[in-house]
Amino acid sequence: MDYPGNLFVVAAPSGAGKSSLVKALMELDSRIQPAVSHTTRPPRGQEKHGREYFFLSPEEFDGMVQRDAFLEWAHVHGHRYGTSRHTIEERVAHGADVILEIDFQGAINIKKIFANAVLIFILPP
Template identity: 50%
Template sequence: MGTIFVLSAPSGTGKTTICERLIKSLPNLKMSISHTTRKPRIGERDGVDYFFVDREVFETMIKNNDFVEWAEVYGNFYGTSKKVINELFQSGNDVLLDIDIQGAKNIKKTYPDSVLIFILPPSLEELEKRLKQRKEEIDTIKMRLNKVKEEISQYKIYDYLVINDDLDKAVKEILCIITAEKLKTNKVNQQIINNF
């Protein structure tokens, strides 16, 4: 069975870009596509970026226990489907999840061998600058910066902490984490051992 790698980070930390680079670098690492009730942003595609569903469909999926984890964030639901994870594992892949702290905790409960990685910006000042560059509204920036302090206080539930002060360096560090995790003796293919 594959390994689940969870990346969590405050908004504006570069997590999406890091995920894209990891997927390009590792052919057996596949992004799990989440379900959400939020409306698609410009350029986002259903089934590629998210599975966009209405609230009623999402609530039915909750009742049917279809999610490994789900949460309400800024008034919208987000969830990781058990079916999506199982399909990726059955194809022989490792799974990359881009989820928040609450979701990471739930993943760790269901998949104790999952690897949780928390990404931080170099400072709050740098994060604020990045959010302003994304043309976020002032109220949204303030809300996100306040949430960062709460998120940072939870870092100890994660297996690894990476500071994204340099994108290339952060990606290399996470690639090293993934490689090290795949080389753990409990994950080595039994067939290899049988060859000796």
């Protein structure tokens, strides 16, 4: 399905610097909006619900999985993380350019749904 907005997917192993690269890109181009993932892990430090992540109980996350509400989701270090189907589809349908940071497998799943997604793979130093 074609959308007026773009979906950029940055994938890399943990510690490869994807968050730093995405942050730098967003400082250069204010039109790019970050995607906010859902997770079952508790907030760390100054993280806020809806800013860094949507923090969900395992039961809430299970409900979203059952409703097919995620484009992709995965178990990572004992917690689950997922990308909201509705949020991404709505934003790119309205012309927004969205950037998403996920793992390799999630990026491949996104590409199956968003054929026009731009996948960017970062290798660790």
